[in-house]
Amino acid sequence: MKDENxxxxxxxxxxxxxxxxxxxxxxxxxxxxxxxxxxxxGFRVLADAPDDSAAQVAPGVGSVFGGNRSTDExxxxxxxxxxLTFEREDVPEELLGxxxxxxxxxxxxxxxxxxxxxxxxxxxxxxxxxxxFAVAGPGVAAGPGVAAGGRELAVSVAxxxxxxxxxxxVTLMLRRDGERREFIAPAPDLDPDLALEAQxxxxxxxxxxxxTGLLTIELVESGGQLSIGDLAATPHDSGLWTMDxxxxxxxxxxxxxxxxxxxxxxxxxxxxxxxxxxLGGDDPDVFTRFVHVMAADSGARVHIYTNxxxxxxxxxxxxxxxxxxxxxxxxxxxxxxAANYLGLGTEDPTEYPA
Amino acid sequence: MKDENxxxxxxxxxxxxxxxxxxxxxxxxxxxxxxxxxxxxGFRVLADAPDDSAAQVAPGVGSVFGGNRSTDExxxxxxxxxxLTFEREDVPEELLGxxxxxxxxxxxxxxxxxxxxxxxxxxxxxxxxxxxFAVAGPGVAAGPGVAAGGRELAVSVAxxxxxxxxxxxVTLMLRRDGERREFIAPAPDLDPDLALEAQxxxxxxxxxxxxTGLLTIELVESGGQLSIGDLAATPHDSGLWTMDxxxxxxxxxxxxxxxxxxxxxxxxxxxxxxxxxxLGGDDPDVFTRFVHVMAADSGARVHIYTNxxxxxxxxxxxxxxxxxxxxxxxxxxxxxxAANYLGLGTEDPTEYPA
Numbered sequence: 001m002k003d004e005n006x007x008x009x010x011x012x013x014x015x016x017x018x019x020x021x022x023x024x025x026x027x028x029x030x031x032x033x034x035x036x037x038x039x040x041x042g043f044r045v046l047a048d049a050p051d052d053s054a055a056q057v058a059p060g061v062g063s064v065f066g067g068n069r070s071t072d073e074x075x076x077x078x079x080x081x082x083x084l085t086f087e088r089e090d091v092p093e094e095l096l097g098x099x100x101x102x103x104x105x106x107x108x109x110x111x112x113x114x115x116x117x118x119x120x121x122x123x124x125x126x127x128x129x130x131x132x133f134a135v136a137g138p139g140v141a142a143g144p145g146v147a148a149g150g151r152e153l154a155v156s157v158a159x160x161x162x163x164x165x166x167x168x169x170v171t172l173m174l175r176r177d178g179e180r181r182e183f184i185a186p187a188p189d190l191d192p193d194l195a196l197e198a199q200x201x202x203x204x205x206x207x208x209x210x211x212t213g214l215l216t217i218e219l220v221e222s223g224g225q226l227s228i229g230d231l232a233a234t235p236h237d238s239g240l241w242t243m244d245x246x247x248x249x250x251x252x253x254x255x256x257x258x259x260x261x262x263x264x265x266x267x268x269x270x271x272x273x274x275x276x277x278x279l280g281g282d283d284p285d286v287f288t289r290f291v292h293v294m295a296a297d298s299g300a301r302v303h304i305y306t307n308x309x310x311x312x313x314x315x316x317x318x319x320x321x322x323x324x325x326x327x328x329x330x331x332x333x334x335x336x337x338a339a340n341y342l343g344l345g346t347e348d349p350t351e352y353p354a
Numbered sequence: 355m356k357d358e359n360x361x362x363x364x365x366x367x368x369x370x371x372x373x374x375x376x377x378x379x380x381x382x383x384x385x386x387x388x389x390x391x392x393x394x395x396g397f398r399v400l401a402d403a404p405d406d407s408a409a410q411v412a413p414g415v416g417s418v419f420g421g422n423r424s425t426d427e428x429x430x431x432x433x434x435x436x437x438l439t440f441e442r443e444d445v446p447e448e449l450l451g452x453x454x455x456x457x458x459x460x461x462x463x464x465x466x467x468x469x470x471x472x473x474x475x476x477x478x479x480x481x482x483x484x485x486x487f488a489v490a491g492p493g494v495a496a497g498p499g500v501a502a503g504g505r506e507l508a509v510s511v512a513x514x515x516x517x518x519x520x521x522x523x524v525t526l527m528l529r530r531d532g533e534r535r536e537f538i539a540p541a542p543d544l545d546p547d548l549a550l551e552a553q554x555x556x557x558x559x560x561x562x563x564x565x566t567g568l569l570t571i572e573l574v575e576s577g578g579q580l581s582i583g584d585l586a587a588t589p590h591d592s593g594l595w596t597m598d599x600x601x602x603x604x605x606x607x608x609x610x611x612x613x614x615x616x617x618x619x620x621x622x623x624x625x626x627x628x629x630x631x632x633l634g635g636d637d638p639d640v641f642t643r644f645v646h647v648m649a650a651d652s653g654a655r656v657h658i659y660t661n662x663x664x665x666x667x668x669x670x671x672x673x674x675x676x677x678x679x680x681x682x683x684x685x686x687x688x689x690x691x692a693a694n695y696l697g698l699g700t701e702d703p704t705e706y707p708a
Contacts, residue, residue, distance in 0.1 A: 016641070017658075038656070039644075040657075040658025040659065040661050041661055042661045059412060261644075262652065263648075264652050264653070287370070295616040298616065299618070304393065305394065
């Protein structure tokens with residue numbers, strides 16, 4: 001009795017683990033590369049330079065450096081992979097149009113069709129309305145203004161080519177100085193029915209988009225109603241907490257989705273997880289600051305995205321901190337103190353460590 | 355008021371994050387490289403070939419391939435690092451003797467003196483006796499025979515240059531067909547006083563050895579007494595479970611110790627963690643088997659050490675599986691089923707997934 005769950009036929013020629021190529025050398029690719037190590041796959045990065053965040057940690061044999069990342073460079077990179085994916089959705093149409101015809105043996109995940117839908121919805125929201133979803137504004141880029149009208153939430157769903165899907169807990173996103181800096185999971189004080197509704201929207205929309213990958217929907221909660229803000233089909237900041245706070249991180253789940261692997265348990269491993277992003281300050285010596293944070297809070301999980309001091313610039317993202325625990329206010333305080341200290345933020349750094 | 359916890363002086367020249375070099379291209383280096391990504395340090399590997407397990411995931415800029423790893427090759431590799439460490443303790447004396455004189459600017463961690471003590475104790479046990487410890491046998495390599503006389507335990511301690519130390523829960527090690535295959539943490543049915551005694555022995559011995567790094571002591575428990583079996587001063591298999599079962603993995607803790615960084619919380623995140631190693635079977639297509647395991651047990655954490663089918667050989671280690679949870683027997687069963695299926699082990703693979 002042979003079915004999908006039977007062991008592989010010993011007579012069949014062995015399948016190589018797939019080689020995955022990811023276009024973009026930033027921190028999202030870096031964190032995806034870290035997750036890929038456990039899966040035993042080949043992982044290649046198309047970065048601009050050897051010092052790019054992801055190139056610092058990607059295997060040399062597969063790394064390719066494309067100074068201006070032309071269409072031809074990406075096509076040549078794709079040809080060496082079984083699966084191709086992107087760090088960001090804003091793939092130029094010229095490239096999207098050529099990928100499938102010119103590299104037919106390569107699986108493009110998410111597909112160009114899905115990437116176009118995500119991009120077009122991000123521009124107009126028309127498609128979302130046609131699917132019957134409430135849309136937060138005329139465009140999608142909700143921006144700081146929208147936050148005043150409600151809470152910004154995010155929900156992610158991973159979906160396989162066959163339509164299997166898993167969702168993550170709804171995450172609250174908070175801004176400081178206009179920029180999204182803090183992510184709290186699960187979103188506090190969220191009506192459980194609304195949380196379920198958010199997950200239902202994510203699953204439905206992923207199916208409508210025929211997504212293979214990880215879809216993150218940004219939602220605005222206002223007056224007990226949810227409306228869709230923005231969409232993302234690549235790893236999203238609202239999933240950073242899952243690296244230390246979920247049984248299977250969103251980065252690994254993203255890999256499983258685009259490689260058509262069964263999903264891992266997405267559940268949270270603590271009552272609360274809070275991630276705060278770290279922005280570079282005037283002091284580029286983040287590493288020494290990291291040492292002080294380690295000494296002050298042995299449970300704070302710090303992730304630094306570069307080993308190049310020259311890349312630590314004021315206002316630029318250089319890492320994130322995640323803290324998990326039972327007492328939400330304590331967890332938030334610890335995450336902010338660590339992030340502020342690392343980045344010479346708004347609080348007086350001489351006050352930390354306490 | 356300036357003290358060690360004050361923020362760095364903005365006038366001081368920024369410190370680069372250190373570049374760590376690790377000699378050896380096997381799975382221990384691979385897992386250490388994965389942990390190093392979060393720390394934002396430079397990480398270089400001295401491997402024999404680009405296809406070595408660790409070289410597959412190490413940054414190309416720093417990877418060095420030394421075909422026969424001569425003393426000169428290692429010295430040249432060391433000269434490009436701020437800190438040098440080893441995947442295994444069995445560093446040739448010729449190399450140990452030359453490292454400090456010829457690369458005085460490089461911190462060798464653990465130190466050659468400590469590595470010699472560990473190696474010599476492993477050979478004779480005399481040093482251990484002189485420190486006042488009970489030693490399991492005339493030599494140290496406890497071997498399968500010793501297991502008949504008692505339970506094999508392991509305890510790890512990370513120790514900083516200034517003597518700060520953290521210990522991990524005591525782990526029970528079980529053999530199958532003479533080989534250590536299963537690691538259970540915390541060791542079940544261990545008298546809490548003996549567990550504390552094991553941790554005390556580890557802390558004391560690490561101090562006696564003036565260790566900077568991670569020391570793992572293998573112990574034999576027999577008749578309510580503990581005696582020391584073997585020692586390891588590099589990442590040890592008894593710490594594999596910490597990757598998915600502890601707040602800070604032993605691999606990250608090892609990095610923190612040798613880089614003189616404050617330690618992370620070592621605590622277990624679940625009531626029980628069980629790791630079973632995966633040995634290659636007749637079928638080299640481990641990746642397809644991995645897919646089936648993912649489908650059958652979405653909570654099993656599988657780590658595969660290679661993306662090269664040619665490296666999947668019968669009886670050779672190719673990965674490990676960790677399962678955590680409340681019910682120890684269930685956790686053990688899940689870990690063994692996954693490991694056996696992946697490796698075409700002793701159980702009938704057609705019975706899995708259930």
